[in-house]
Amino acid sequence: MTVALVYHEDYLLHEHTPTHPERRERLTYTMDQLREEGVLKHPSVEVVEPERVDESEMSRVHTREYIEKLKHLSDEGEGALSADTHVSEHTWRSALLAAGGVVEAVERVLDGENDSSFVMSRPGGHHAFADSAHGFCFTNNTAVALRKAQEDHGVDRILLWDWDAHHFDGTQSIFYDDPSVLTMSTHQTGRTLFPGTGYSDEIGEGDGEGYNVNVPLMPKTGDDGYRQVVREVFEPIARQYDPDLIFVEAGQDNHFTDPITDLGVTAQGYVDLMDAAVETAAEVCDGRLVASLAGGYGIEGGLPYTNLGVIASLAGMDTSNVREPATYEPPSDGPSADRAVAKVKENLDDYWEF
Amino acid sequence: MIIGVDAGGTNFDAVALEDGVEATAKKPADEDGAFGNLLDELLAEVDEVDRVVVSTTRVLNAAVQERLPDSTNVLVPGVGLSPELAYAGDENIVAGGCVDHRGRVTEPLELDADPSNPVVAVTAKFSTRNPTLELEAADALDADTVAVGHESGGGLGFPARAETTVANAVTKPVFEEFESTLYAALADAGVDAPVYYLKGDAAMLSRRAVCATPAHTLRSGPASSSLGLVALSSVSDAICVDIGGTTTDVTLVEDGFPALTESVGAGKLCTFYDGVVSVDATVGGDTRVDDDGLTGVRDGSAAAFGGPSPTPTDALRVLGETTEGDEDAARDALSKLGDPDEVARDVVDEFVTAVTEAAGSLERRAETVVVGGALADAVAPLLDDSLGWASEVVVPDNADVCGAVGCAVARVSVKTNVHIDTARGEMTVASAGEEKVEEVEQGRRYDEDDAREVVARETAEATRRAGGDATTDEVEITSFRSFDVVEDGRVVGSIVDAEAQAEPGGRYL
Numbered sequence: 129m130t131v132a133l134v135y136h137e138d139y140l141l142h143e144h145t146p147t148h149p150e151r152r153e154r155l156t157y158t159m160d161q162l163r164e165e166g167v168l169k170h171p172s173v174e175v176v177e178p179e180r181v182d183e184s185e186m187s188r189v190h191t192r193e194y195i196e197k198l199k200h201l202s203d204e205g206e207g208a209l210s211a212d213t214h215v216s217e218h219t220w221r222s223a224l225l226a227a228g229g230v231v232e233a234v235e236r237v238l239d240g241e242n243d244s245s246f247v248m249s250r251p252g253g254h255h256a257f258a259d260s261a262h263g264f265c266f267t268n269n270t271a272v273a274l275r276k277a278q279e280d281h282g283v284d285r286i287l288l289w290d291w292d293a294h295h296f297d298g299t300q301s302i303f304y305d306d307p308s309v310l311t312m313s314t315h316q317t318g319r320t321l322f323p324g325t326g327y328s329d330e331i332g333e334g335d336g337e338g339y340n341v342n343v344p345l346m347p348k349t350g351d352d353g354y355r356q357v358v359r360e361v362f363e364p365i366a367r368q369y370d371p372d373l374i375f376v377e378a379g380q381d382n383h384f385t386d387p388i389t390d391l392g393v394t395a396q397g398y399v400d401l402m403d404a405a406v407e408t409a410a411e412v413c414d415g416r417l418v419a420s421l422a423g424g425y426g427i428e429g430g431l432p433y434t435n436l437g438v439i440a441s442l443a444g445m446d447t448s449n450v451r452e453p454a455t456y457e458p459p460s461d462g463p464s465a466d467r468a469v470a471k472v473k474e475n476l477d478d479y480w481e482f
Numbered sequence: 483m484i485i486g487v488d489a490g491g492t493n494f495d496a497v498a499l500e501d502g503v504e505a506t507a508k509k510p511a512d513e514d515g516a517f518g519n520l521l522d523e524l525l526a527e528v529d530e531v532d533r534v535v536v537s538t539t540r541v542l543n544a545a546v547q548e549r550l551p552d553s554t555n556v557l558v559p560g561v562g563l564s565p566e567l568a569y570a571g572d573e574n575i576v577a578g579g580c581v582d583h584r585g586r587v588t589e590p591l592e593l594d595a596d597p598s599n600p601v602v603a604v605t606a607k608f609s610t611r612n613p614t615l616e617l618e619a620a621d622a623l624d625a626d627t628v629a630v631g632h633e634s635g636g637g638l639g640f641p642a643r644a645e646t647t648v649a650n651a652v653t654k655p656v657f658e659e660f661e662s663t664l665y666a667a668l669a670d671a672g673v674d675a676p677v678y679y680l681k682g683d684a685a686m687l688s689r690r691a692v693c694a695t696p697a698h699t700l701r702s703g704p705a706s707s708s709l710g711l712v713a714l715s716s717v718s719d720a721i722c723v724d725i726g727g728t729t730t731d732v733t734l735v736e737d738g739f740p741a742l743t744e745s746v747g748a749g750k751l752c753t754f755y756d757g758v759v760s761v762d763a764t765v766g767g768d769t770r771v772d773d774d775g776l777t778g779v780r781d782g783s784a785a786a787f788g789g790p791s792p793t794p795t796d797a798l799r800v801l802g803e804t805t806e807g808d809e810d811a812a813r814d815a816l817s818k819l820g821d822p823d824e825v826a827r828d829v830v831d832e833f834v835t836a837v838t839e840a841a842g843s844l845e846r847r848a849e850t851v852v853v854g855g856a857l858a859d860a861v862a863p864l865l866d867d868s869l870g871w872a873s874e875v876v877v878p879d880n881a882d883v884c885g886a887v888g889c890a891v892a893r894v895s896v897k898t899n900v901h902i903d904t905a906r907g908e909m910t911v912a913s914a915g916e917e918k919v920e921e922v923e924q925g926r927r928y929d930e931d932d933a934r935e936v937v938a939r940e941t942a943e944a945t946r947r948a949g950g951d952a953t954t955d956e957v958e959i960t961s962f963r964s965f966d967v968v969e970d971g972r973v974v975g976s977i978v979d980a981e982a983q984a985e986p987g988g989r990y991l
């Protein structure tokens with residue numbers, strides 16, 4: 129069993145502002161942890177350096193005008209898409225490379241070169257729409273890669289689970305009327321967190337009706353709440369949808385140390401999430417599983433351990449000792465996910481059996 | 483004057499080098515007081531000694547013959563993957579305690595186990611960023627021999643560091659025995675110049691640093707002959723063949739320096755040290771010949787030199803390819819196996835074929851072959867016929883002491899990992915031997931040029947600590963990154979993390 133770990137040093141180039149939470153150390157501290165653990169030299173891990181996608185690949189998802197705007201701002205070396213999403217000289221090329229990373233990861237799994245893959249890239253993409261973006265994102269790298277996979281590999285059904293703490297508003301909009309990509313987001317409720325969308329009655333439209341699943345969770349929701357959602361929503365839908373590929377948008381900002389969100393997941397909780405994805409993929413799609421780093425701003429106390437946990441889970445390594453150091457105190461039990469799960473079932477009752 | 487000493491399994495060779503080779507000496511390794519006799523002979527022609535550089539196969543032989551003691555491997559894995567990935571010892575003990583990626587102790591050491599072996603290795607995760615827990619554990623243990631992970635070398639990689647530290651721990655006793663004998667002989671001979679050892683990567687290191695990391699000498703033998711044959715022949719690209727008494731080492735030279743490979747090991751030992759690319763054929767001039775041909779075993783000298791059994795050296799003597807030694811004794815020994823001339827031809831054929839195969843097994847980009855060792859002159863013409871791909875087979879002057887020459891031309895080089903964290907106010911410089919831990923100005927921010935200058939300066943200084951004299955210009959920074967540390971929305975300092983090394987190198991004579 130090998131995992132492709134897709135990483136490029138140039139993922140460190142793009143920066144928003146000097147003290148912005150979406151910073152390069154999100155990757156450097158994790159890479160230090162992976163190096164020290166011996167993960168990069170482990171026989172079940174293959175480190176892969178991706179290439180940038182061609183600009184034309186971006187057109188699978190984004191409008192001409194938006195692409196030109198991004199390129200122009202990047203050429204200028206400065207600008208902003210929103211109050212918190214800043215463009216630098218490296219942004220456009222970094223976005224091409226981030227999309228290239230996801231493309232590489234998906235292709236390797238579909239070609240059978242690796243059993244699974246993990247993309248350690250930035251900037252992220254799930255807040256990117258066809259013609260705009262916000263929330264530290266620029267281009268929807270996952271959507272670009274999945275569209276390409278559908279075209280080049282004739283993949284019929286893809287299950288995309290976005291477990292980032294923030295609702296995947298951009299991704300939802302791109303696939304909202306499309307049943308060939310079932311999109312599911314578990315996130316901190318929009319009542320208390322950016323971008324303020326992602327309620328359980330947003331279920332898709334047209335042919336895509338019933339193929340968009342939102343599970344908004346209460347602040348402080350922890351490992352138990354997430355386990356319940358996995359058991360009662362993710363797993364039954366995955367079995368019934370019977371995808372050819374599972375894609376996880378792995379946002380690590382559910383961690384209890386994350387400074388910009390308010391959830392209570394631990395490193396072990398993340399291991400459980402990825403274990404569930406691995407087991408489900410084995411059951412429904414011959415194990416074909418791709419994961420890509422999304423958010424995660426607990427740079428020192430969260431990311432090195434959550435990233436290690438999910439990669440180790442993908443690689444089938446012993447994860448029992450993966451936890452935060454004792455200097456970080458995990459929260460006590462969070463609220464139940466009963467209500468959130470019940471509302472999802474109510475809204476999607478016509479489409480899926482729970 | 484520099485003295486190079488090549489302490490092989492069969493012979494001890496020495497040279498005195500200034501502008502060229504000024505004097506040479508050779509003694510059988512099993513002779514009583516071999517070092518003393520060797521030094522006496524050499525020093526008769528030498529006035530002043532600037533340094534002594536030594537290569538030895540002692541550690542390698544002990545590892546290959548599995549004569550090393552059992553180890554207890556004490557791990558401080560902290561949080562993360564299973565410590566089983568670092569179970570490199572015969573016994574493995576997991577202690578509590580944690581150092582994080584910033585080098586902060588996040589959980590204190592908890593260790594209350596008794597190692598069952600007298601040789602102990604202690605390795606903590608992220609110890610190159612903060613050696614405190616390893617030092618505390620080493621202090622708390624009652625062991626005859628202790629090796630600690632942060633002295634094994636710079637860089638990240640806990641499982642490989644643990645393996646390397648175990649390799650250093652178990653080779654310490656055999657190396658110390660060798661080293662103290664040589665050191666005493668030098669003292670007796672009145673030599674008080676600094677002593678260095680040649681590492682497997684063909685760079686040298688101070689005696690003190692090698693005493694902490696003796697697994698560095700695993701490929702010391704082929705490194706010395708390769709470096710020596712380069713110096714003596716002034717080749718840029720070549721295959722080097724060093725014919726010893728017990729084995730023949732084949733090495734690869736590219737751009738005037740031995741080609742290197744990563745993660746050298748031997749027997750049960752694994753390390754993260756580089757070593758010269760090397761193939762060894764288990765045939766040498768003293769290999770015993772029996773009815774089935776070459777045995778791979780050395781009983782002693784060749785019969786022509788008073789030894790007990792027939793050998794390739796005797797075969798070459800019978801065929802007239804060499805003129806040294808007692809021909810009648812050689813003929814007598816071979817005649818026990820049949821017609822001595824016929825046996826001699828078969829033995830030489832088999833010997834040349836084995837060396838030809840070893841030389842052909844390396845991926846070469848040159849067609850020049852340089853031959854060293856006592857039998858070089860006799861074997862080179864035969865190899866020239868046998869090696870179809872070789873354009874020239876060269877035997878330089880002093881090829882019979884090429885290993886000692888290699889030692890004498892070596893330079894000091896260490897790999898360093900320089901980590902500066904001004905938010906913590908601390909800098910660590912990890913390399914082979916003691917780690918430097920120093921306070922730095924808290925909150926200071928570095929631009930890249932300044933940071934690179936610090937890395938070069940610290941690496942040059944680490945090289946000096948290891949006995950070298952590198953200037954900052956000679957430091958190559960192999961990986962570098964720096965970034966600001968942001969806490970609560972404020973920049974509170976910089977982190978600089980780099981790997982560097984002073985360029986190794988030899989010289990042409």
Ligand SMILES: [Zn+2]
Nearest residue numbers: 292293294423
């Ligand atoms: Zn997020």
